[in-house]
Amino acid sequence: MSGAINDATSPSALSDKSAKIFVAGHRGLVGSAIVRKLQALGFTNLVLRGHAELDLTRQNDVESFFAVEKPQFVILAAAKVGGIHANNTYPADFIAVNLQIQTNVIDSSYRFGVKKLLFLGSSCIYPKFAPQPIPESALLTGPLEPTNEWYAIAKIAGIKMCQAYRIQYNWDAISGMPTNLYGPHDNFHPENSHVLPALMRRFHEAKVKGAKEVVVWGSGSPLREFLHVDDLADGVVFLMENYSGLEHVNVGSGKEVTIKELAELVKEVVGFEGELVWDSSKPDGTPRKLMDSSKLAGLGWTPKISLKDGLVDTYKWYLENVKQ
Numbered sequence: 001m002s003g004a005i006n007d008a009t010s011p012s013a014l015s016d017k018s019a020k021i022f023v024a025g026h027r028g029l030v031g032s033a034i035v036r037k038l039q040a041l042g043f044t045n046l047v048l049r050g051h052a053e054l055d056l057t058r059q060n061d062v063e064s065f066f067a068v069e070k071p072q073f074v075i076l077a078a079a080k081v082g083g084i085h086a087n088n089t090y091p092a093d094f095i096a097v098n099l100q101i102q103t104n105v106i107d108s109s110y111r112f113g114v115k116k117l118l119f120l121g122s123s124c125i126y127p128k129f130a131p132q133p134i135p136e137s138a139l140l141t142g143p144l145e146p147t148n149e150w151y152a153i154a155k156i157a158g159i160k161m162c163q164a165y166r167i168q169y170n171w172d173a174i175s176g177m178p179t180n181l182y183g184p185h186d187n188f189h190p191e192n193s194h195v196l197p198a199l200m201r202r203f204h205e206a207k208v209k210g211a212k213e214v215v216v217w218g219s220g221s222p223l224r225e226f227l228h229v230d231d232l233a234d235g236v237v238f239l240m241e242n243y244s245g246l247e248h249v250n251v252g253s254g255k256e257v258t259i260k261e262l263a264e265l266v267k268e269v270v271g272f273e274g275e276l277v278w279d280s281s282k283p284d285g286t287p288r289k290l291m292d293s294s295k296l297a298g299l300g301w302t303p304k305i306s307l308k309d310g311l312v313d314t315y316k317w318y319l320e321n322v323k324q
């Protein structure tokens, strides 16, 4: 699949360091990493708005913001995000808030003259039993994982909206599909977070209290692919500079671990010496979702940070910024 605009040297490619770039969701895990990356590369004209200053679910406010600021580039990293429990417990929020944010931001970006937009989806867009590793072409080929279908439907709508605007208006909107992410500025909430920050916090608190056991959800057998958010930010900037096609692009590490292996690794990095207890009343979710990121590798991008190094880096950040 290729788009009408597919030229790295097109005027929409990110080249000028003074280009005005709106990073939506800049206080989150992904948005903050993208800001760090852009600043490290010397970009000087970033437009940033916190949730309290600009609620992206409010269409009028979003339109007014774009009319005044007129950003040239948009990276959409604002979304309602959470782990398996949050997705399963708040389905209305996950579908409605995400549809609202992405519809407002994508449509206003087009109408107010943004040259290029990157939308972020997630590996949960693929069918629960997709072929492994999952190629981009597996989209819409089978039923979704029930614990996150509401979020996945919103994300699929975002990909399709970018494709529709490209086809109808010849507008440069692209989509990146990250695998499970982690790193500084993650959400360490005990229930609503993803597995890696949840376990880091639980092991840390158990170590501090001298607890003998830590509860881990599910069977431990599901496989997950993890990517450090600094690698993801590097990949996002690479896509902004080098890709302008119709089809979404997978962004993964290519390496997977079982949840049991992950738990053992986090336990080791944190230095907890007790036992793991598995809570089988909690859902496992998708059994496996390793993405095929060969399309991105073929464009010339590969990740650099190993899971072990990334965990050490994240725990250091947790100790300096989160723990009580």
Ligand SMILES: NC(=O)C1=CN([C@@H]2O[C@H](COP(=O)(O)OP(=O)(O)OC[C@H]3O[C@@H](n4cnc5c(N)ncnc54)[C@H](OP(=O)(O)O)[C@@H]3O)[C@@H](O)[C@H]2O)C=CC1
Pocket: 024, 025, 026, 027, 028, 029, 030, 031, 050, 051, 052, 054, 055, 056, 057, 076, 077, 078, 079, 080, 081, 101, 120, 121, 122, 123, 177, 178, 179, 180, 181, 182, 185, 186, 187, 194
């Ligand atoms: N984390 C992961 O493992 C993965 C994430 N992704 C995708 O990456 C993107 C970013 O996720 P991540 O950084 O993890 O999420 P976070 O929850 O860390 O950050 C989301 C950001 O969006 C902002 N936001 C949420 N609602 C609104 C709103 N109504 N108006 C304005 N801002 C809002 C949040 O602000 P505030 O906190 O103030 O509400 C926050 O800054 C999402 O599209 C997600 O789907 C994809 C795959 C995996």
Ligand SMILES: C[C@H]1O[C@H](OP(=O)(O)OP(=O)(O)OC[C@H]2O[C@@H](n3cnc4c(=O)[nH]c(N)nc43)[C@H](O)[C@@H]2O)[C@@H](O)[C@@H](O)C1=O
Pocket: 082, 083, 084, 085, 087, 122, 123, 124, 148, 151, 152, 179, 180, 181, 191, 192, 193, 194, 195, 196, 198, 199, 216, 217, 218, 222, 224, 259, 282, 283, 284, 285, 286
């Ligand atoms: C990024 C991705 O994230 C979500 O999908 P998920 O990969 O299933 O996410 P998760 O990180 O929450 O769980 C991974 C696995 O880990 C197990 N697990 C063990 N113990 C804990 C634990 O303490 N917390 C959590 N959250 N999970 C735990 C858990 O039971 C599951 O088997 C969706 O939001 C989806 O929409 C999405 O895009």
